[in-house]
Amino acid sequence: MAQLTYREAVAAGITQEMEHDDRVALIGEDVAGAGGVFKATVGLLEKFGPRRVIDTPISEEAILGAAMGAAMTGMRPIAEIMFSDFLAVCWDFVANEFPKSRYMSNGQLGCPLVVRTGNGAGSRFGAQHSQSVENWAMAIPGLKVVAPSTPADVKGLLAASVRDPDPVIFFEHKSLYAMKGDVPDGIHVDTLGTARVVRPGSDCTILALALMVHRALDAADRLAAEGIDAEVIDVRSLVPLDTQTILGSLVKTGRLYTVEENPRLCGWGAEIASIAADECFYDLDGPIVRITTPHIPLPAADNLEDIVLPTPERIADKVRRSMG
Amino acid sequence: MAQLTYREAVAAGITQEMEHDDRVALIGEDVAGAGGVFKATVGLLEKFGPRRVIDTPISEEAILGAAMGAAMTGMRPIAEIMFSDFLAVCWDFVANEFPKSRYMSNGQLGCPLVVRTGNGAGSRFGAQHSQSVENWAMAIPGLKVVAPSTPADVKGLLAASVRDPDPVIFFEHKSLYAMKGDVPDGIHVDTLGTARVVRPGSDCTILALALMVHRALDAADRLAAEGIDAEVIDVRSLVPLDTQTILGSLVKTGRLYTVEENPRLCGWGAEIASIAADECFYDLDGPIVRITTPHIPLPAADNLEDIVLPTPERIADKVRRSMG
Amino acid sequence: MAKRRASSKEVSNDDIGEANRLELWRLQVEIRHCEQRAYDLFLQNLVKGTSHLSLGQEAIAAGFAAAMEPGDKSFCTYRGHAHTLARGVPMEGVLGELMQRDCGLMRGKGGSMHLTSVEHGVMGSYAIIGAHIPIACGSAWRAQYLGHPDVSVVFFGDGTTNIGAFHEALNYAAVFKLPVVFVCENNLYMEYTPIGQITAVEHPAADRASAYGLESIIIDGNDADEVYRSARAAYDKARAGDGPTLIECKTYRHSGHSRADPGKYRPPGELDAWKKRDPIKIYRQRLLSFGVTESVVQGIDDEALRKVDAATEICKASELPPEDILTTDVYADGGWAWRN
Amino acid sequence: MAKRRASSKEVSNDDIGEANRLELWRLQVEIRHCEQRAYDLFLQNLVKGTSHLSLGQEAIAAGFAAAMEPGDKSFCTYRGHAHTLARGVPMEGVLGELMQRDCGLMRGKGGSMHLTSVEHGVMGSYAIIGAHIPIACGSAWRAQYLGHPDVSVVFFGDGTTNIGAFHEALNYAAVFKLPVVFVCENNLYMEYTPIGQITAVEHPAADRASAYGLESIIIDGNDADEVYRSARAAYDKARAGDGPTLIECKTYRHSGHSRADPGKYRPPGELDAWKKRDPIKIYRQRLLSFGVTESVVQGIDDEALRKVDAATEICKASELPPEDILTTDVYADGGWAWRN
């Protein structure tokens, strides 16, 4: 096992897939010469050359359109949208083009591509560079949606995304890029659509994604000290959604919590809560509680940003109160 | 009371507000000379002239940007985005610009504008011209989101939206444009953020929006014949959300259903279900059930489109089964 | 940069040759009859949803398609029946999709605005203005990247030149010298609004070419020979690795924008003036002037109509699409499951 | 269309006058010192988040602002400190926002990329490339609609000319003859990528002007006089109802793209060559050549630094923003309630 940072794991995953398949190429703004603004693609230009690692103009619609046209006709492109907030300037491709062409063409066309994007808060960048928008993508039929929380998952899920025959929106969390972790050596391809129990427990189920997984684990430690044994699940993939693992845990614990970085309304936790309130109603021992960022744009100031996302204290507090 | 169609009510609402306030102007593609592709703005050019009713190029970003810049500096623009699917090409303005400028500027800027858009299925237009995307807007902090189901509500809520100091996304349902109904004479301004009980009942609460209100009412009639007395609520406004009316009804009936035209994942009903499963858990007598369009792109063919949206039969069936 | 217009001298040389000319004629009359039939079927309430005809614009579809090689890729808009037919797609596939029958190209799942036939190189028809322009660039990138010889050709209207994606795609294609050909069908209207009223320049595409370092090219879109020659030159350039071409074709649609639009926004006389320049009329005379006999010319015309009649019967006899296709092909596994 | 370049003759006439020249000098040195301080504070870890300096581009901010009337509106980008200061916004408001203190212009809620001071006509700074260009058109539309005399001026970089919103906004403004001035600061780089590498034309803004029926204008962005003159002409045109102007200013940023970017992607010697054309250096000599004394020139420079020092102290002494503003001003009622 190598120790890699989350950002190195991005480059490692892309390297693995580019070595495995010549049809894989990377396009995006400053991804080549500069190695990415988050330094997640450092070394790729040197390794694979300008045919396969390409700096583009600031033309997000052209970037995603180019990726789609290439994917439809035989390539396996990876496109970077620098900050996930910028998905808004090319949303037509994400919402109306990628996910509908297979269906509309009755299966004649496919769209095997990956859009990698820096998601989430914590860098004091303010309201237009800090959003968690994985729920935007989750709402669109025909997409797959992935958000890894560790370097190993970055490599394995990115590889799985590149090999997947459907369009995958891959959310990398900006505040995790510096995180180190063990990453399996050799070829490593994970499986989309699988959640992971990262802390087994018996009293309640806490679902989390990306940065929030670490905060949920921290909260679970605090709760353990008070005698509440929480099971923490890293959802990892919003579409496909591993409802077996999620609902299986809920049936066992009887209590469900979601920890979401997105602003509250229509977050991914709302969907899962609605599934649980329908399919597992009689297994529930108490309210389903969502811990989210409040439904506001994000502030830039560090002291404000620090308290606006769900914190371990807030998570533990919410669980404690509703379990009490 | 005049009998107006839903589309005439649009023009009536705009007329009322343009007469009331010179700062109100309408921009959009083919809204002036042609009176709109859905004929919802017929007569406005003739009445108010080309200063106030303006045909634009196919430049959705410019349309919404122009509306925002004007709103910020003293106008009260109404912008039309012909089909709500096209919000994707100008999503940056809806998601990142309109709703954040007041917050980011610490209250210095405001964005009092209305985006009207034709939403929903039923016209056999296929996957890129039929979507219900009110949940996209609901997910964005800082917006207000309205979707009327009757001509009277169109006029009253449109007027309220124009007078509102915040950005409002106003979803007109394409399949309702031909619907006739009584519309109050004289100045008519409704209140945003208010749901309406359209059919009182005691056994269960069915929430619906726009076209689905009529189908829910139809389902309620069928259920009544079988002895199930459903209360039907027209949600009308997703933001602000009238949780008092909604949860009040749920507390009374003990059963909650949502009827959503949007594809399932992260629909507006998911949010409400999650609120209910938290705040009213102990009032619930059974599962919360969402009846939605399946999570797929929409087909064009009439026979397929007819069965893909929630139908009165399907609604009644789902309620009957889970109540049984 | 100078504008290129084919001179009447060019028209009379025989660089095109009779076989190609008869093919251009066949394509044009087949499209004409098929579009007219689509309109009739609409009036009979047999065409569902919307539809956008290319009556009057046939020469563009015929000329660009006839100059293509098999394997070249077409990217169309909602106004895409003509371009789809021109690639050899059977009429019953097109009319069947308009009628939302099981024999339709996509079995009714896409509808008239999304005609697709990958086996014929029709890589989809796109209904949100502008999106397919960068998508065509992506297809061209693939050809360049994999060393394929094909050209990607994207068709769009005058009104489409004012949307952002047009600009991004043109710059992108020029920067990367992609083998893509951008074809603007300037039919003078963006839906119901005259293009000049909402565009800063007279020639919505050609006057923008220099913004991407491209030559300004305006051609007579009602003359199939001129279209064919321009297409061939652009494809040759693309295949030679010399990058994209933007071509503005001047034309006019005889019918309304869509469905039953009566086109009342047109100034009196405009339609009549353009009907005098009907591409079918022009080409019939062209063939006769090149010595093709009236009976050959008319024979092809008659045969086209027979084909349309036969296709119509197939469509009328075709079932509605079965309900079980409603949830197929959302994902590559053939289904729609978003959960386990 | 011909490119307009100010000749050296123009520069030496005295159409600008000493009062304006001293103002241009004051603005430039204030911006220079304030930006340098921002960098120092960043190195001391007192500037949080990101920041984008305009070191080397001061003449553009100074020239366009000095030519404005009160009431004119500026629309800036994330690289907006200079334009904000140039409108007379107090330095502690700007530095305080970079330091995310309570004395910041938006009390830390916006951050360095969103500087806004409506009372000074700074109608916001926008961090998603391109969006503010149509927004500025909207402000100009309001002026035209309500008969207000003000001009809306929007600043953006070379890289920004390749995004769709640029294209839509330029066409829109030209069609409706809006009183808006588009200012492209061509500093040769889009972040770390040379602009020429990803743009189809040499002059990313000026070579696109004709696509909107506009004159192609390229000016020396490091010469405040030339900037001032061009600004005045464009504002006069806008106020006269003659529509928009697009101006490409050639310049160079001395610092990295943002924060600690060392700018390693620059070819050796490039920065040095441009530092010889430092706008501050150019303007100091200009004043001296016009007979302004060294002590007046240096006095303004010293005073600027004193102002920066004082502002720095205010910021350092300022509290963190209070937590209760976290949920204020989401909606016009002052709060954030999305439900009753």
Ligand SMILES: Cc1ncc(C[n+]2csc(CCOP(=O)(O)OP(=O)(O)O)c2C)c(N)n1
């Ligand atoms: C983004 C977007 N905006 C608006 C529309 C609605 N619309 C469909 S066709 C059309 C006019 C297009 O005009 P043009 O490009 O000239 O093509 P033509 O229809 O004349 O062939 C419009 C505005 C759309 N489909 N997509």
Ligand SMILES: Cc1ncc(C[n+]2csc(CCOP(=O)(O)OP(=O)(O)O)c2C)c(N)n1
């Ligand atoms: C839509 C969008 N894409 C990408 C970015 C990231 N980004 C920020 S600044 C920048 C470069 C802008 O270059 P230019 O327009 O030349 O302005 P400069 O920074 O040189 O002043 C990029 C790509 C962004 N903010 N928004």
Ligand SMILES: [Mg+2]
């Ligand atoms: Mg047209």
Ligand SMILES: [Mg+2]
């Ligand atoms: Mg630049």
